[in-house]
Amino acid sequence: MSAAPETGSKQDFLRVEDLKVHFRLNRRLFAEQRLVHAVDGVSFSIRRGTTFGLVGESGSGKSTTAFAIMRLVKLTGGRIDLDGIDLGGLEGKALREMRRRFQIIFQDPYSSLNPRMRAGAIVREPMDLMAIGNPEERDGKVAEIFRRVGLRPEQQALFPHQFSGGQRQRIGVARALSTEPDLIVCDEPVSALDVAIQAQILNLLRNLQRELGLTYLFISHDLGVVQYVCDEVAVMYLGRIVEQGDRISLFGKPLHPYTWALLSAVPSTDPALHSKGRRIRLVGDPPSPIDPPAGCRFVARCPFAVERCHAESPRLRTIHPGHSVACHLVDDDGNAPHHRLD
Amino acid sequence: MSEPVLEVDNLSVTFRTRNGLAQVLDHVSFSLGQGETLGIVGESGCGKSMTALSIMGLVPTPPGRIAGGAVRLRGEDLLSAGERRMRSIRGNEISMIFQEPMTSLNPVFTVGEQIAETVRLHEGLSQRDALARAVETLKAVGIPAPEKRVSEYPHQLSGGMRQRVMIAMALACNPSVLIADEPTTALDVTVQAQIFDLLRELQDRTNAAIVLITHDMGAIAETADKVVVMYAGRIIESGTVGEILADPRHPYTQGLIACVPHFLANPPVERPPLVEIPGLVPPLSDLGTGCAFAPRCRHVMPRCRGERPPLMAAEPGHEAACWLLDEAVPA
Numbered sequence: 001m002s003a004a005p006e007t008g009s010k011q012d013f014l015r016v017e018d019l020k021v022h023f024r025l026n027r028r029l030f031a032e033q034r035l036v037h038a039v040d041g042v043s044f045s046i047r048r049g050t051t052f053g054l055v056g057e058s059g060s061g062k063s064t065t066a067f068a069i070m071r072l073v074k075l076t077g078g079r080i081d082l083d084g085i086d087l088g089g090l091e092g093k094a095l096r097e098m099r100r101r102f103q104i105i106f107q108d109p110y111s112s113l114n115p116r117m118r119a120g121a122i123v124r125e126p127m128d129l130m131a132i133g134n135p136e137e138r139d140g141k142v143a144e145i146f147r148r149v150g151l152r153p154e155q156q157a158l159f160p161h162q163f164s165g166g167q168r169q170r171i172g173v174a175r176a177l178s179t180e181p182d183l184i185v186c187d188e189p190v191s192a193l194d195v196a197i198q199a200q201i202l203n204l205l206r207n208l209q210r211e212l213g214l215t216y217l218f219i220s221h222d223l224g225v226v227q228y229v230c231d232e233v234a235v236m237y238l239g240r241i242v243e244q245g246d247r248i249s250l251f252g253k254p255l256h257p258y259t260w261a262l263l264s265a266v267p268s269t270d271p272a273l274h275s276k277g278r279r280i281r282l283v284g285d286p287p288s289p290i291d292p293p294a295g296c297r298f299v300a301r302c303p304f305a306v307e308r309c310h311a312e313s314p315r316l317r318t319i320h321p322g323h324s325v326a327c328h329l330v331d332d333d334g335n336a337p338h339h340r341l342d
Numbered sequence: 343m344s345e346p347v348l349e350v351d352n353l354s355v356t357f358r359t360r361n362g363l364a365q366v367l368d369h370v371s372f373s374l375g376q377g378e379t380l381g382i383v384g385e386s387g388c389g390k391s392m393t394a395l396s397i398m399g400l401v402p403t404p405p406g407r408i409a410g411g412a413v414r415l416r417g418e419d420l421l422s423a424g425e426r427r428m429r430s431i432r433g434n435e436i437s438m439i440f441q442e443p444m445t446s447l448n449p450v451f452t453v454g455e456q457i458a459e460t461v462r463l464h465e466g467l468s469q470r471d472a473l474a475r476a477v478e479t480l481k482a483v484g485i486p487a488p489e490k491r492v493s494e495y496p497h498q499l500s501g502g503m504r505q506r507v508m509i510a511m512a513l514a515c516n517p518s519v520l521i522a523d524e525p526t527t528a529l530d531v532t533v534q535a536q537i538f539d540l541l542r543e544l545q546d547r548t549n550a551a552i553v554l555i556t557h558d559m560g561a562i563a564e565t566a567d568k569v570v571v572m573y574a575g576r577i578i579e580s581g582t583v584g585e586i587l588a589d590p591r592h593p594y595t596q597g598l599i600a601c602v603p604h605f606l607a608n609p610p611v612e613r614p615p616l617v618e619i620p621g622l623v624p625p626l627s628d629l630g631t632g633c634a635f636a637p638r639c640r641h642v643m644p645r646c647r648g649e650r651p652p653l654m655a656a657e658p659g660h661e662a663a664c665w666l667l668d669e670a671v672p673a
Contacts, residue, residue: 057531057532058501164622166622194385195557195602196618199616199618202603202616203616203618221530223531223605224602224605224606227603227605227606227609228609228613228616229603247609248609251609252607252608265531265534265535266531266560266605267534267535267538268564268605268607269563269587269599269604270605270607272607272608273605273606281532282536283536
């Protein structure tokens with residue numbers, strides 16, 4: 001018997017348990033009520049000061065999970081604890097006050113900054129809203145944050161369009177830092193940037209984590225970036241986590257057939273990946289999270305599916321310490337069907 | 343190599359801007375044989391897409407102007423060809439796949455009508471035969487139930503399907519040159535892999551020459567035969583894909599390869615900071631007389647600021663425009 005994935009260690013800073021976010025689709029008045037199971041029973045925890053990555057195709061629920069943790073969408077069920085405080089239970093003023101501890105960096109530094117506000121005001125606004133310090137202290141603090149993210153304090157007076165893409169993303173980072181948060185959700189923070197600029201922002205995020213002890217929830221579709229940045233990674237498919245592990249074992253020895261197929265699809269400069277006879281192609285697009293299948297959600301695209309996979313939904317179980325998988329075909333010693341093919 | 347299908351020869355393009363004349367392309371040269379794939383890499387604003395537009399004869403003039411050089415398709419100079427001749431070449435002998443399948447397809451026509459239009463114009467087929475051809479092409483690019491999809495509108499298809507429709511449209515007339523400008527940027531990796539497989543498969547079948555514009559070194563490694571690296575409107579390095587990836591000679595190419603966290607079979611435990619290329623691509627209207635990369639270069643020498651390096655051979659078939667190569671020549 002294998003144990004359920006361990007949760008509740010002392011160091012867990014963010015704990016998500018059985019998180020569900022469903023959206024109602026009622027297009028027509030008398031049509032049957034349909035539900036989008038965007039996030040459907042997701043559990044994980046993040047240790048303080050580390051980076052946790054969520055990966056998966058579009059529609060897998062990674063962004064919805066992040067938005068639920070940010071309390072930007074309504075939870076259908078489950079629990080979110082940040083540093084021992086039940087985030088899901090907070091409302092109104094208490095939630096607003098708690099918000100200073102968790103912030104978000106968005107993907108597109110062009111559309112996520114108000115074009116009519118000066119850079120300094122954009123960074124200062126969260127402090128004003130949350131009444132952090134007194135107004136004079138805030139001026140000094142904005143200047144300090146500007147320096148910290150690699151901008152010059154005198155650039156506070158400029159408007160977003162006067163900055164380059166990389167600098168704009170620095171403003172986005174500065175805004176997230178202004179409330180001195182513990183947790184920052186990074187939702188595709190470098191996807192919209194030129195490759196040469198990506199490295200600057202990734203290095204900045206890494207240095208800030210070391211200096212300030214930040215905890216990151218990191219979402220990206222670029223698996224090279226995830227592999228480099230994240231300490232632990234969860235792979236999502238149709239609203240569920242199908243595999244989770246530390247970066248070395250998850251990328252080195254993926255257990256779930258979906259993870260294996262996903263990783264094999266990444267174009268790579270690594271000759272080890274060219275020679276591995278890896279070209280496993282998933283046919284078709286990711287299926288829709290409306291009315292997902294009853295058994296394993298990956299069953300329709302899985303090259304190894306057996307009868308049991310259609311009938312019974314596999315639960316996430318720990319194979320090695322720090323590496324869990326939800327697949328009937330992986331045995332307790334960590335033998336997966338695709339290992340025979342590698 | 344056999345007779346090249348496409349030759350770009352010292353192509354220069356300028357744009358009139360508020361800040362003066364911008365040299366958007368500066369003596370760009372490369373050639374491409376049947377069945378070959380050339381990758382063009384570089385940051386935004388380096389001239390990758392402008393190169394594609396020049397080949398297609400789609401540079402907006404004014405403000406743009408072809409200042410010199412030639413683009414030859416099987417020896418025929420396209421720059422001096424008239425608009426009428428170009429119209430018969432575009433979509434027929436040279437096709438292009440654009441980055442954004444949603445904005446490049448017409449939302450008010452079915453995908454079948456859009457593919458049929460191409461073959462009706464170029465091959466004079468009747469509407470009925472053209473639609474039959476559309477079904478065939480959709481099938482060839484791996485769209486399930488093509489008879490049904492042919493009468494659907496772009497918004498009814500997923501992103502991956504739309505990109506397949508774009509490819510079907512580009513391939514409907516069996517072009518000898520296919521230009522793919524960031525063909526998979528907005529797509530999931532699993533779908534990206536399908537699209538690259540599809541392009542390779544089609545190339546095997548039709549022997550088309552492909553120009554692949556991308557910033558993804560992984561995609562280059564797996565698809566291209568030859569690579570040119572562009573910076574500020576010029577080619578600063580060119581060679582086979584193996585040479586460029588294993589032994590990049592220009593500091594910019596080295597930076598482009600090193601600044602990306604590459605996806606590896608077994609990630610190392612240690613994670614050193616990523617190499618940064620400091621600064622930004624310079625404004626093209628103010629490039630000065632030296633090497634355009636000099637302000638961002640780690641190895642910059644006094645000579646680089648005053649004198650622009652020409653492409654120099656590093657080894658046969660591998661060239662880089664960098665004075666370091668000149669120093670490296672043994673006496």
